[in-house]
Amino acid sequence: MTELVSKLFDLSGKVALVTGGSKGLGKAMARGLAHAGADIVISARHEDELRAALAEITAGADVKGAYVVADLSRRDEAERLAQRALELMGRVDILVNNAGTNIPQPIYEIDDRTWDEIVELNLSSVMALTRALAPQMMQRRWGRVINISSIMGFISAPGREVYSATKSGLLGLTRAAAIDLGPYGITVNCIAPGPFLTDLPMSLLTKEQQQAFAQRTALGRWGQPEELIGTVLLLASEAGSYITGTAIVVDGGWLAK
Numbered sequence: 370m371t372e373l374v375s376k377l378f379d380l381s382g383k384v385a386l387v388t389g390g391s392k393g394l395g396k397a398m399a400r401g402l403a404h405a406g407a408d409i410v411i412s413a414r415h416e417d418e419l420r421a422a423l424a425e426i427t428a429g430a431d432v433k434g435a436y437v438v439a440d441l442s443r444r445d446e447a448e449r450l451a452q453r454a455l456e457l458m459g460r461v462d463i464l465v466n467n468a469g470t471n472i473p474q475p476i477y478e479i480d481d482r483t484w485d486e487i488v489e490l491n492l493s494s495v496m497a498l499t500r501a502l503a504p505q506m507m508q509r510r511w512g513r514v515i516n517i518s519s520i521m522g523f524i525s526a527p528g529r530e531v532y533s534a535t536k537s538g539l540l541g542l543t544r545a546a547a548i549d550l551g552p553y554g555i556t557v558n559c560i561a562p563g564p565f566l567t568d569l570p571m572s573l574l575t576k577e578q579q580q581a582f583a584q585r586t587a588l589g590r591w592g593q594p595e596e597l598i599g600t601v602l603l604l605a606s607e608a609g610s611y612i613t614g615t616a617i618v619v620d621g622g623w624l625a626k
Contacts, residue, residue: 378606379406383407385464386412386502387412388466388494389467390413391413392413392568393567393569395411395467395468396594399465403427403430406432409432410458411435411437412438415438419436435458439453442494444493452501454502462506463515463605464499464513465605467517471532473527487535491539495539506555510554513604513605514557516558516559516560519562520563521533522561543558543615547613556604558616564586565592565594585626587622587625588622
């Protein structure tokens with residue numbers, strides 16, 4: 370039984386691309402994938418952060434690692450990232466679309482530039498990367514696409530119009546792509562995190578708001594980025610081979626309460 374379980378989660382010989390992989394949830398998920406045996410490509414905007422993150426991600430793991438500097442708020446950069454990852458590794462079996470941002474603006478103050486940039490980064494880049502990398506997965510009849518949505522795709526909060534719109538959009542994109550790619554042995558799923566201790570929410574919330582978020586969960590605390598590793602390994606491996614077109618909420622019971 371131990372050998373069976375180990376084999377189900379073994380990613381040896383696979384290649385994973387994780388966007389937004391230099392920090393927070395992206396770095397934690399990339400580290401989990403690497404320690405399950407996958408070769409890793411991470412992308413983000415800042416080379417110094419990528420270089421340091423890649424060293425942490427691959428430390429103690431017998432895998433190949435690479436990084437690509439890319440600004441996914443630009444469509445051409447998403448397409449370049451896909452091609453560069455293929456050049457570096459020869460294939461991409463697992464795509465984790467994690468890059469995203471949030472600039473709170475109430476509906477009556479949203480400016481077009483903010484809307485366009487966040488939609489491009491949070492939603493359109495996911496389409497562009499999946500579109501670019503799906504064909505080579507289809508040829509091998511195996512692939513995993515994991516889109517990082519949010520509980521804000523199900524509910525929302527003041528000033529979160531743009532963010533919630535993109536995270537809800539990922540749910541629809543995931544369902545449709547799962548239908549298109551399922552016949553080729555490719556699964557497409559979402560992970561919808563709740564309150565996790567990363568730079569983005571910490572920079573947007575006051576201490577009082579942070580405490581309120583923690584108290585709103587069933588567990589009474591924020592999640593640690595490493596607590597997302599189990600979910601991403603499930604969806605990336607043979608263990609999750611019959612899971613597709615859905616979203617797994619990882620929120621410490623926030624929505625339940």
